[in-house]
Amino acid sequence: MQSRTFSRTDILAMILLGCMAIFVLRLFWLQIVEYDTYKEIARQGQQRSFTIPATRGEIYMQDKGTAVPVVLNKAVFTVFADPATVQEKDRSEIVSVLRDVAGGEMLNDVEAKLKKEQSRYEVLAKNISRTQAEKIKEKNFSGIGFSQGSVRNYPEGVLGAQVLGFVNTEGEGQYGIEQQLNDELKGRDGMLQSVADVRNVPLTLGKDNIRIEPQSGKNVVLTIDRNVQSYAEEALKRGIESAGATEGSVLVLNPNSGQVLAMANYPTYNPGEYYSVTDASAFLNTTTMVPYEPASVIKTFTLSTAIDKGAISPSTVYQNTDCVAVADRTMCNALRGLGGPTSMQQVLNNSLNVGTIFAARQLGDGQTVNASARQIMYDYFHNKFGLGEKTGIEVAEVGGYIYPPDSVEGNEVRYSAMTYGQSLSLTMIQVASAFSSVINGGEYYKPTLVAGTVDDQGNASYDTTKPLRRTISETTSAEMTNMLVTARGSSWMGRSDRAGYMIGGKTGTAETISSNGEYTQNETVATYIGFGGTDSPEYVIMVRVAAPGKGLNLEGGLHAGPVFTDISNWMIDYKKLAPRG
Amino acid sequence: MSKEKTIMITQTRNTSFTPRRTTMQPSMRRNQNGTRYRSETKLGPVAHTVLVALMITVLGLVYLTQATKTTAYSYEVQDLDTQISELSAKKSELEVQNARLTALERVKGSAVATAMTTPEATDYVR
Numbered sequence: 001m002q003s004r005t006f007s008r009t010d011i012l013a014m015i016l017l018g019c020m021a022i023f024v025l026r027l028f029w030l031q032i033v034e035y036d037t038y039k040e041i042a043r044q045g046q047q048r049s050f051t052i053p054a055t056r057g058e059i060y061m062q063d064k065g066t067a068v069p070v071v072l073n074k075a076v077f078t079v080f081a082d083p084a085t086v087q088e089k090d091r092s093e094i095v096s097v098l099r100d101v102a103g104g105e106m107l108n109d110v111e112a113k114l115k116k117e118q119s120r121y122e123v124l125a126k127n128i129s130r131t132q133a134e135k136i137k138e139k140n141f142s143g144i145g146f147s148q149g150s151v152r153n154y155p156e157g158v159l160g161a162q163v164l165g166f167v168n169t170e171g172e173g174q175y176g177i178e179q180q181l182n183d184e185l186k187g188r189d190g191m192l193q194s195v196a197d198v199r200n201v202p203l204t205l206g207k208d209n210i211r212i213e214p215q216s217g218k219n220v221v222l223t224i225d226r227n228v229q230s231y232a233e234e235a236l237k238r239g240i241e242s243a244g245a246t247e248g249s250v251l252v253l254n255p256n257s258g259q260v261l262a263m264a265n266y267p268t269y270n271p272g273e274y275y276s277v278t279d280a281s282a283f284l285n286t287t288t289m290v291p292y293e294p295a296s297v298i299k300t301f302t303l304s305t306a307i308d309k310g311a312i313s314p315s316t317v318y319q320n321t322d323c324v325a326v327a328d329r330t331m332c333n334a335l336r337g338l339g340g341p342t343s344m345q346q347v348l349n350n351s352l353n354v355g356t357i358f359a360a361r362q363l364g365d366g367q368t369v370n371a372s373a374r375q376i377m378y379d380y381f382h383n384k385f386g387l388g389e390k391t392g393i394e395v396a397e398v399g400g401y402i403y404p405p406d407s408v409e410g411n412e413v414r415y416s417a418m419t420y421g422q423s424l425s426l427t428m429i430q431v432a433s434a435f436s437s438v439i440n441g442g443e444y445y446k447p448t449l450v451a452g453t454v455d456d457q458g459n460a461s462y463d464t465t466k467p468l469r470r471t472i473s474e475t476t477s478a479e480m481t482n483m484l485v486t487a488r489g490s491s492w493m494g495r496s497d498r499a500g501y502m503i504g505g506k507t508g509t510a511e512t513i514s515s516n517g518e519y520t521q522n523e524t525v526a527t528y529i530g531f532g533g534t535d536s537p538e539y540v541i542m543v544r545v546a547a548p549g550k551g552l553n554l555e556g557g558l559h560a561g562p563v564f565t566d567i568s569n570w571m572i573d574y575k576k577l578a579p580r581g
Numbered sequence: 582m583s584k585e586k587t588i589m590i591t592q593t594r595n596t597s598f599t600p601r602r603t604t605m606q607p608s609m610r611r612n613q614n615g616t617r618y619r620s621e622t623k624l625g626p627v628a629h630t631v632l633v634a635l636m637i638t639v640l641g642l643v644y645l646t647q648a649t650k651t652t653a654y655s656y657e658v659q660d661l662d663t664q665i666s667e668l669s670a671k672k673s674e675l676e677v678q679n680a681r682l683t684a685l686e687r688v689k690g691s692a693v694a695t696a697m698t699t700p701e702a703t704d705y706v707r
Contacts, residue, residue: 156686203655
């Protein structure tokens, strides 16, 4: 066998060829076999996803028909670091600059965060202003980025706090309009997925870039007039302090549209500093969220029902007694000693419980508030006036209750008590909306807080309102309006009204339930509901004054009535209503 | 003489025109160019390689230029985005300031408002 000999050149060539083969095989392995793996590693290193935050919609109130902002967005910046790209020599200077510029907004352990080289995102400071951000940007640190966000700003301070609500640190609306219209207000965040350079600047390289534009939230215009709201809050505070009470609410409505002009609550808070509130009940909008027994203001609905059904008229007379037997109970008037022939007008004037029981009995057999009478009452109270049901207003609300006549609780005793406002549980917004229908010609409007929207150019567009249903006839409405004007005019409160205007209303003094489950007069809640205008009602005002747990005997006429008078007289000037004649 | 002339021509011109009428397809139209230019310059393999390498280099440079330009545009876009967001931030600050200055509490507390008095009576023009 002949052996082959290789020259040194051949051997060198073979070694080189072998090396080349190794390189080729390695490159084949890396570039072909492991292609997807390394592509993914490269993508993770180069590609970034950026959230483009949507601008939260602003909230406006009205000022004589002009939309004015009451909740705005203030630009704030978050400073973050990509520790993998922060240069070691810069770390101490970054901390020092942040301490000087961001101060209290700087987060803890910034130095430790900058040393986390495995991390690509560490927040160093939050909610710094644009000026502060610019000062840090001037330093041009590598690996330090800024993301713009916004926080809510309330230029009117405490005005309408419970109506507006607030936005928490997670950007979610809490209470009020902020919570109820959270989805409409917050809009939808956009997204940018792109290859980025070392400073996280997105580059338009690569075919996998995605950009989805954010959708800003809606700018909402409320029906609330800031002047009416402000005055209502002031008047309520004055009234509560004067009565020695601790809490209360005021509602001002346009009875001809259902639009809420003011919704005041006391005590209140500043939504811009919601975190400093110690008693969470300050967040509650009691006009929609706290049901109670409104007491004698309900007599308006009992008499409306009976007149509308033709069972009585304002001049119907009955023999009044201080008390009357109802099943196994005895129900009495608050005002005693007015026995004898009494008209329905006097029932309203003197708030006679026995008189409203008489009116309810006329709906049945005239002797008892029987099943037929109870069914009619329920049909009017619940189905027509909407009492005991959520109204659909654009803030959180509760329904309260009215027991139906076919339930165990819906007996004669309960319905007799209901005629003068006990044994039912209603919110102020339910009562005020129903009352508006009594004095506006008999049309029920859904109460609303949202008047329309404002576009990005600041142009407001307003929604129109339509009545939902008829509650009583126009004739009944006219008679009830007249009775309410007469009732107010016959009391000492009427003397405080401006001459030449049509002002009417009804008091309510609600007994509370004591610890043993019985009604007690030791602690009462004062309510007043009324309306005003020149020839027809232009506004409805409902006032509630209370002092839970203080044992105060608050009366509708004495403690809630003055607040009504105060606001009513102011409304006449504000709405520039000329007197009759 | 004519032969000499012919030889001279052959030496000075290294191209030839081939009349195409003879091989003309039947579809050829009248007045259509009937000659074909054929270069007799032959490029060697080295020249070919150099030319291909040059073309690849040029194409590579074109690609690099475009890619760099795209990146430069990215920075311009980023600058513009930053400007937009800064201007938006300024606008929102001014809006907040405007709302604060026209807020009811501020207006009520202003020197003009505090100097106002309540009218004693109001007359209505009918």
